[in-house]
Amino acid sequence: MSVDAGTLAVGFDELAVLKRLALDGAHRGEVKVSCRSLGEDLGVSTQTASRRLQALEDAECISREKVGDGQFVELTETGIGLLKREYEDYRAIFEQKGSLSLAGTITTGMGEGRHYVTLPGYKVQFEEKLGYDPYPGTLNVTLSAASKRERSGMASLEGVDITAWEDEERTYGGATCYPAVIESTDGHTFERAHVIEPDRTHHDTAELEIIAPERVRDELGLLDGDEVSVYVESA
Template sequence: MSETTDAGVGHAELATLKELALRNGLDGEVKVSCSALAERLEASTQTASRRLQRLEEADLVEREIVSDGQWVAVTAAGERALQREYADYRRIFERDATVELRGAVTSGMGEGRHYISLPGYMRQFKSLLGYEPFLGTLNVDLDDESVRERGRLSSFEPIT
């Protein structure tokens, strides 16, 4: 968990904050009953209520209690706490993130030479990837395992 936890806010409260965010609490107020929240958190109603109180005291949520529950919104500070948690998980799961693909190089159709020779394309290759590509087209026929592994590429941050 991140270093920046306020007094009384620990893993359990962050799990509660996450649940509120998943219910669109980042977009504004959501109607919450302690019993329904407790069920989703696999906790008692009293525990869910205490967690909400701690989150409110730490200014991570704003609450308005009404007769049939409460309206709860995740504050900017609450969103930052979730972003820090997210960053921690990214460091855990994306460290040394590599995908190794194997296949056979085959010739392309030739249109790659045209695009890569355009000044804008070449400039972006140099600035974003740090090298000047070959002015031609090669294709790679991936082996079966690499075809499956290629799907992991979508979980990486794109180069922009």
């Protein structure tokens, strides 16, 4: 198995070297490394340690400068990015069971949210199942790369089912709502919101849509590009 780093593949053996280097501080700046002590730390031969460093350099995960009795090694942005991906996975596994913490930026969407949210077939269900009449629209949040991946964890939370319905002209798809709290970077929170995942949507998984009884932009003073955290829970 391997993970992509740039054009070359970095295997889990190399990832272990990357982690070892970062534990020595190589993600913050140059550290002096010898292949022999690296090999001893990892339980492999000096030659194997040397080969793995070469693979990491080829994949542009580290930069290094050889000196007489060893080398100075530093993690690159690509290398740090690979470790962060691992970190996010472990966070998803061990932290905050039953809730998700997502991060992203406020964006303007296609202006369709308003139309759908106010349709009578949905409006009635929101009032009955969520306990409020939503502000007409959806607050769109473009998720960071890590949060886009973590978003799939929402499927394991308990959601409120909004069922499909139809009028004389067409059918409308169902949706799932999850209770959510939105926090702006100045620490203010909006508590009474829901992430809404329509079964049919024109957005990809990087786009999160939120409904609430109030206009959240006004409540939290949010403009396009502002960062927010969205804490999603089970219903």
